[in-house]
Amino acid sequence: MSERRPFDVQALRAEFPALAQEVYRKPLVYLDTAATTQKPQRVLDAYLGFLSHDNANVHRGVHALASRSTKAYEQARSTVARALGAPEARDVIFVRGTTEAVNLVAETWGRENVGPGDEILVTALEHHSNFVPWQRLAAARGARFVVVPVETDGSVSVERFTQHLTARTRLAAFAHVSNALGTVLPVAELTRAAQAVGARVFVDGAQAMSHLEPNVLALGCDFYAFSGHKVFAPPGIGALWARRELLEAMPPWQSGGEMVATVTEELSTWGPPPTRFEAGTPNFAGAVALGAALEWRFELDFVALQRHEAALLAAATARVSEIPGARILGEAPGKVSVLSFVIDGLHASDLGMILDRDGVAIRVGTHCTQPLLARFGLTATARASFALYNTLDDVERFGDALNRAVRMLRTGDP
Numbered sequence: 001m002s003e004r005r006p007f008d009v010q011a012l013r014a015e016f017p018a019l020a021q022e023v024y025r026k027p028l029v030y031l032d033t034a035a036t037t038q039k040p041q042r043v044l045d046a047y048l049g050f051l052s053h054d055n056a057n058v059h060r061g062v063h064a065l066a067s068r069s070t071k072a073y074e075q076a077r078s079t080v081a082r083a084l085g086a087p088e089a090r091d092v093i094f095v096r097g098t099t100e101a102v103n104l105v106a107e108t109w110g111r112e113n114v115g116p117g118d119e120i121l122v123t124a125l126e127h128h129s130n131f132v133p134w135q136r137l138a139a140a141r142g143a144r145f146v147v148v149p150v151e152t153d154g155s156v157s158v159e160r161f162t163q164h165l166t167a168r169t170r171l172a173a174f175a176h177v178s179n180a181l182g183t184v185l186p187v188a189e190l191t192r193a194a195q196a197v198g199a200r201v202f203v204d205g206a207q208a209m210s211h212l213e214p215n216v217l218a219l220g221c222d223f224y225a226f227s228g229h230k231v232f233a234p235p236g237i238g239a240l241w242a243r244r245e246l247l248e249a250m251p252p253w254q255s256g257g258e259m260v261a262t263v264t265e266e267l268s269t270w271g272p273p274p275t276r277f278e279a280g281t282p283n284f285a286g287a288v289a290l291g292a293a294l295e296w297r298f299e300l301d302f303v304a305l306q307r308h309e310a311a312l313l314a315a316a317t318a319r320v321s322e323i324p325g326a327r328i329l330g331e332a333p334g335k336v337s338v339l340s341f342v343i344d345g346l347h348a349s350d351l352g353m354i355l356d357r358d359g360v361a362i363r364v365g366t367h368c369t370q371p372l373l374a375r376f377g378l379t380a381t382a383r384a385s386f387a388l389y390n391t392l393d394d395v396e397r398f399g400d401a402l403n404r405a406v407r408m409l410r411t412g413d414p
């Protein structure tokens with residue numbers, strides 16, 4: 001087991017080279033972690049080190065580098081399993097990211113298990129990645145696509161969710177944490193309710209991994225997916241965990257090299273999971289870097305981390321709330337450090353561009369959650385998302401820059 005390090009924001013921050021730069025001659029304040037996390041030096045070193053010394057295609061070779069590379073890739077699979085509290089590494093499939101995981105399950109398990117008249121349930125706060133593939137699956141299979149509304153504070157009510165379940169619900173898919181609002185969904189309760197009507201549960205963990213320590217057994221879900229780039233690893237790698245009996249029964253999605261057992265001119269047969277779902281050369285260097293990122297993350301004191309992020313969120317919420325005409329979206333109790341807001345009469349994109357000139361990076365737009373924004377009568381918000389490496393000084397820089405931007409846009413004065 002890795003030792004937990006005492007939580008020291010300045011020491012952690014110093015591990016992230018990207019945070020030590022200036023933009024427009026101002027020190028960077030990076031508040032776009034919900035889109036992607038920055039990477040600690042240890043992960044960058046692991047990535048480059050692997051490519052510099054051990055690089056060889058996995059599972060195919062008999063030479064020394066091939067065996068080192070394969071070992072590192074499979075070690076990374078075990079590390080992912082550990083990070084998810086999953087008992088078996090072979091139940092982890094490497095994918096490109098959460099989006100690919102959703103599509104994989106929709107196109108394999110979904111095609112086989114969802115039929116005419118069945119229902120697929122999602123919530124209104126889903127990222128398009130955990131919405132559109134299910135919507136397409138429902139349309140292709142003649143199933144009903146049911147969207148559970150969110151509450152005014154941005155939470156998902158177990159009661160309301162349960163009211164939308166029926167004996168025809170085959171699958172419920174929902175986020176662990178909302179990227180647009182920061183809401184933490186009551187995954188274990190929602191899962192129990194869905195499974196009580198015989199549905200399977202897919203959890204989109206994309207936003208959870210940098211704020212929480214999910215455990216798939218405690219959550220009780222059937223599928224759990226996340227993206228490496230949102231948990232301090234490079235883009236292009238992520239993981240899907242699923243219950244073994246589901247993986248065993250699922251047909252392949254993509255086919256080609258490595259995923260087969262036998263190939264003849266007449267017929268091919270499939271290998272067992274996880275290789276059945278990893279056709280072609282996988283992103284093994286990315287997987288190794290993901291393993292390094294998760295090992296780094298095991299050392300974090302999550303209790304202190306969550307306390308730190310809650311303090312950042314409270315301070316940022318206070319700064320935004322003091323602006324006349326500001327409205328915050330998402331105030332669910334226990335939410336993570338994501339702050340979405342709009343300001344009367346001002347375009348989010350104007351705010352984003354002016355803040356950028358002050359060195360403050362926030363995100364503006366739909367956050368790939370158009371159905372959610374429509375529910376609030378909006379087409380865009382500004383979003384500041386805070387991570388373990390942000391400081392109260394970042395919050396002050398953000399608050400000051402936002403005040404300046406609002407004044408500039410309202411008065412026309414620079």
Ligand code: PMP
Pocket residue numbers: 034035096097098099100127129130175177178179204206207227368
């Ligand atoms: N779900 C959520 C909640 C997300 O925040 C994101 C990324 N913004 C995704 C899914 C999709 O992840 P990716 O683009 O890495 O596949």
